[in-house]
Amino acid sequence: MLAEAGIVLTRAERENVEIADFGLGRLEEIGLQIVVYVNTDRVCAKELVLFPNQHCPEHRHPPVAGEPGKEETFRVRRGTVHLHVAGAGDILLGPGDQYTIPPDTLHSFEAGDEGAIVSEFSTTSRDALDVFTDSRIIRVPS
Amino acid sequence: MLAEAGIVLTRAERENVEIADFGLGRLEEIGLQIVVYVNTDRVCAKELVLFPNQHCPEHRHPPVAGEPGKEETFRVRRGTVHLHVAGAGDILLGPGDQYTIPPDTLHSFEAGDEGAIVSEFSTTSRDALDVFTDSRIIRVPS
Numbered sequence: 441m442l443a444e445a446g447i448v449l450t451r452a453e454r455e456n457v458e459i460a461d462f463g464l465g466r467l468e469e470i471g472l473q474i475v476v477y478v479n480t481d482r483v484c485a486k487e488l489v490l491f492p493n494q495h496c497p498e499h500r501h502p503p504v505a506g507e508p509g510k511e512e513t514f515r516v517r518r519g520t521v522h523l524h525v526a527g528a529g530d531i532l533l534g535p536g537d538q539y540t541i542p543p544d545t546l547h548s549f550e551a552g553d554e555g556a557i558v559s560e561f562s563t564t565s566r567d568a569l570d571v572f573t574d575s576r577i578i579r580v581p582s
Numbered sequence: 583m584l585a586e587a588g589i590v591l592t593r594a595e596r597e598n599v600e601i602a603d604f605g606l607g608r609l610e611e612i613g614l615q616i617v618v619y620v621n622t623d624r625v626c627a628k629e630l631v632l633f634p635n636q637h638c639p640e641h642r643h644p645p646v647a648g649e650p651g652k653e654e655t656f657r658v659r660r661g662t663v664h665l666h667v668a669g670a671g672d673i674l675l676g677p678g679d680q681y682t683i684p685p686d687t688l689h690s691f692e693a694g695d696e697g698a699i700v701s702e703f704s705t706t707s708r709d710a711l712d713v714f715t716d717s718r719i720i721r722v723p724s
Contacts, residue, residue: 446588448659448678478655478682478703483625485655485703513620513627517590536590540620561620561627561703 441489442475445518445557449475457489462497463578472496476565484565488514488558490521490551498524498548498573504566509543512562519556523549546573583631584617587660587699591617599631604639605720614638618707626707630656630700632663632693640666640690640715646708651685654704661698665691688715 442449458474461467473489490496501510514523515538523531523539526546531539541547568580584591600616603609615631632638643652656665657680665673665681668688673681683689710722 450678453678477657477680480653480655480682482653482705483655483703485627485657485701511622511624513622513625515619515627536592536595538619540622559627561625563624 441518441555441557442487447487447517447557453477460579461581462572463581464576468494470495470497479565481564484560484562486560486562486565487517488560490519490556490558492553492555493551494555495550496548497577498546499570499577499579500544500546501566502544502569502571504569507563510563510565511540511543512560513538513540514549515559515561517557517559519554520552521549521556521558522552523547583660583697583699584629589629589659589699595619602721603723604714605723606718610636612637612639621707623706626652626702626704628702628704628707629659630702632661632698632700634695634697635693636697637692638690639719640688641712641719641721642686642688643708644686644711644713646711649705652705652707653682653685654702655680655682656691657701657703659699659701661696662694663691663698663700664694665689
C-alpha cells in the first residue's frame with residue numbers, strides 16, 4: 441500500500457514495520473501497521489497503514505513526567521478515515537485532510553472500505569503507556 | 583511537483599504555499615517553497631519543495647525561552663538533497679533517507695539536478711528567529 445502511494449521506505453524500514461494487533465489476535469479487524477520514521481525525546485513521525493475497515497480501538501495518551509501527554513496530528517494520505525474524538529464527535533477525513541488530537545483525549549479510528557494511509561506528526565511516542573478503554577488490550581505484547 | 587509525487591493538498595494549502603526567497607530576489611537559485619501542515623507550540627510538520635539545484639542558505643535555530651531550539655528531521659521523498667551540517671559534514675540523502683539536525687546547529691542544503699521534496703518533522707517553527715550566516719538575509723520579509 442505504501443509503495444502504491446509512492447511512499448519510499450528504506451530496506452531497514454520495510455523489514456521493521458510494526459504489526460500491532462493489541463494482543464487480540466484479530467489483526468485484520470482490529471489493528472494497525474506502523475512505520476516509525478523518527479521518535480526522539482521531543483518529536484515523533486510515523487506512517488500508519490490501515491487495511492480496509494481495520495479499526496484502532498479507543499485510547500488516550502496520558503500525561504508523563506510533568507508533560508501534558510502526546511499531542512498527535514493525523515493527516516490522511518490515501519483512503520478515508522473515520523476518527524472519533526471525545527468531545528469533538530465523529531470526523532471524516534479524506535486525502536489531504538488532517539486533525540490534531542489534544543493530549544490525554546480518548547480517540548479511536550477506522551479506515552473506510554479501501555484502507556488508508558495516515559501520516560502522524562506528534563510529540564514523543566511512549567506506546568507502552570497508552571491507556572485503552574478495553575482492558576483486554578495489550579498495546580505492546582511481549 | 584507535489585502532485586506528481588502523489589502528495590495531496592487541500593485547496594487552502596495550495597493557495598498558501600510559502601515562497602521563501604530570503605529577501606534576496608534570486609528565488610530559483612536561493613529559496614524554498616514550503617507547505618506547513620501543522621505548527622503547534624510542541625510539534626511542526628512541513629513539506630519542503632526545492633527546484634533543481636535550489637539552495638537553502640546556512641542557518642541555525644537558536645534556543646528560545648529556556649528550550650533548546652528547534653530540532654528537525656529531514657526525510658527526502660523525491661530527488662536528492664545535499665545537506666551540510668556543522669560538525670557532521672556533507673550528507674547525501676535520496677528518497678527514503680533522513681537526517682535529524684540537532685538544535686542550534688548550523689546547516690544548509692540544496693537539491694540535486696531534479697529538484698527535491700523533503701518532509702520536515704520538528705519541534706515548533708519560529709522562522710523569524712532563525713539566525714542566518716549571511717547577514718543580508720531576511721527570513722520573513724515584510
